[in-house]
Amino acid sequence: MNQYHSWQSWIQQMMNQLQQQQKTIDQLQKKIKDLQSVEQPPKTVIEKIEYHFDQLKIETLEGTLQIGLTPNGSELSDISDLYSKQQNTPNTQLPKTDDQALHFLQEYMTSDIPGWMNQYVRDHDIQVSENHKERMIADIRKQLPQRMEYYRGQKPEAPPEEIFHQIQTEIQHSIAQYFETFEGDGDE
Template identity: 50%
Template structure:
């Protein structure tokens, strides 16, 4: 039951088989080299726009940040608004009056005018969050407009606070926490 008639014929078939395999290896090597030298298309993501007003939020945890940007200013980079926190805030009595009297009064007035029920804990949280941001905003205005006096800066901050409180309650819809 010898499939090969002679040893010579068997050796020829084995050699032929080895040559075929060698050709296949050479072809595959060439294909690999071609694929490695080709430029692959690169994915470029130019701009991503987030529309937070279209998100449904079921649970919200963390610190409340009411944005205090001047007149809803659109900033290109977050770094544009960054002021180092290591520097001690420099403010005066007018800012203290804004923080301790005007901010709570503005929040209470807005809630009362629009019939928004406001739990005391929620009210205090809003006031604390705004007051935490005010010294940095005061320094921001002082650095951007050195010609303004403290009273003018505080007036600008009061406008920002009123705008931010309005936006906060408009987007919040009067829900209680």
């Protein structure tokens, strides 16, 4: 009788385990059905992006400075809107000629951009040495005449102050984009 009882309890135990496993299987199948019934959000597909390097770039530093529309298609002024305090010309008057606009841009690079860069790196907690910032400014200053020619070729009838403001916005946007991918350089 003892042996019969042990077989019976063993069978009972196996039946309980089988029932427990069946419940687990049923729960898992229900979860699978629930997950399959949930609609998947549409996936974003980014196709070929072409960059034209006839625009402003920093030549002596590592990394890439992107000018123009961002890859996601946002407007040039998105980033610079946050830092548009220095959008004013260095003088209170607007440039009347392309030469005057170029001169104002050179002054802008000397008087406004260093402060703007310092504010930007402070706000975004980016470590950039003064030497690095000075080299960036020098590189951009060298490219200002070509940028004036580029915009004059794009819009021959545009007034000089419009081109001046476009290049100001482009400079801030480009520096901000460069800093977004910059990993910091500590002390040089």
